[in-house]
Amino acid sequence: MVNNQRIIMKKFLITANNTIKEALTKLQVTGYKCLIVRNEKNQLLGTLSDGDVRKALIKNKPIFTKIKDLYQKKPMFIFEHNFSSTYKKNLFSKNDYGLIPIVDKKYFIKNIICKDKLLKKKIKIDVPAVIMAGGKGTRLRPFTNVLPKPLIPINGKPVIDIIIENFKNFGVKEIYLSINYKSKILESYFKESKTKIKYLKEKIALGTAGILNNLRNSKKEFFVTNCDTILDINYNELYEFHKKNKHDFTIVVTSKKFKVPYGVCKLDNEGNFEKIDEKPKNDLLISVGLYLINSKIFKQISKNKYIDMNSLIDLSLNHNFKVGVFQVNNSSWKDVGKWEDFRKIKHY
Numbered sequence: 274m275v276n277n278q279r280i281i282m283k284k285f286l287i288t289a290n291n292t293i294k295e296a297l298t299k300l301q302v303t304g305y306k307c308l309i310v311r312n313e314k315n316q317l318l319g320t321l322s323d324g325d326v327r328k329a330l331i332k333n334k335p336i337f338t339k340i341k342d343l344y345q346k347k348p349m350f351i352f353e354h355n356f357s358s359t360y361k362k363n364l365f366s367k368n369d370y371g372l373i374p375i376v377d378k379k380y381f382i383k384n385i386i387c388k389d390k391l392l393k394k395k396i397k398i399d400v401p402a403v404i405m406a407g408g409k410g411t412r413l414r415p416f417t418n419v420l421p422k423p424l425i426p427i428n429g430k431p432v433i434d435i436i437i438e439n440f441k442n443f444g445v446k447e448i449y450l451s452i453n454y455k456s457k458i459l460e461s462y463f464k465e466s467k468t469k470i471k472y473l474k475e476k477i478a479l480g481t482a483g484i485l486n487n488l489r490n491s492k493k494e495f496f497v498t499n500c501d502t503i504l505d506i507n508y509n510e511l512y513e514f515h516k517k518n519k520h521d522f523t524i525v526v527t528s529k530k531f532k533v534p535y536g537v538c539k540l541d542n543e544g545n546f547e548k549i550d551e552k553p554k555n556d557l558l559i560s561v562g563l564y565l566i567n568s569k570i571f572k573q574i575s576k577n578k579y580i581d582m583n584s585l586i587d588l589s590l591n592h593n594f595k596v597g598v599f600q601v602n603n604s605s606w607k608d609v610g611k612w613e614d615f616r617k618i619k620h621y
Contacts, residue, residue, distance in 0.1 A: 289341035320348040401447035402496040421455040423500040443508040451484040482585040486574040499562035503607040521594040525563040
């Protein structure tokens, strides 16, 4: 499989010392309008499009001219494992790219994604999903004084239905719903629905992870999500990443920039003043409230004991389980847990 991938990649690769004639031959063979330019170590240098070649020929460049002065030195690329399939699709839809190289931190080319291959039909996966819907939703009062948070509507559709539909689109058939606050209302709602729900009922509040003890005897992987998190991502890609890296616990994260509205004093190691950074910006990885967890993790949770997800992550690390992160583009994440965030959602 690896050798096949290398063969497929090779046909799209070219070096700066190749000629216009060689580039034309490769463009004709691949049927694509772009080639990836690399160095001898297989590190990304740039891209060469058929348009770049045409411009050179219009300027009467000989066909044996090397392409080293023709290709684009600032190409579009994606760091491996960093972004979701949705993000990649958006790149293709908003730009006229046929190919996008995927590189590691040292810019070694690891893969090449093609527009027509990426947009192929989704592969279905059969992984159960647990939606945590037992909280009081205090940040969404007064709505949650009347109805549970999962029924907050977005364009007339309850957020819980949107979350379930997103899972179903990727073949998820088994849906668990943890319930506590206003649980009777949620049960009544789903009695009228075609969706079959398995309930995890909390007699007392068990936090964002305590109820998972009920699934401790399962031998499956589980998607676990907050009921106020909407994600437009490829769940199959997340699952494959989780399995490939042999994770026991994968946390889905996104990058967010936070600006400090003050001048920040910087000190040296001895506590002496160095300088002031005026309103610095910090780029941080934020958990979006979706996880892929092996059920063996649930055996760490005591029955009917309160535990939040952060504590479960710490507990997993302490017991040497492998915990990793899967990064998605910030635009694919919508948080509806607070009114200020909910009001930003214009449509879905």
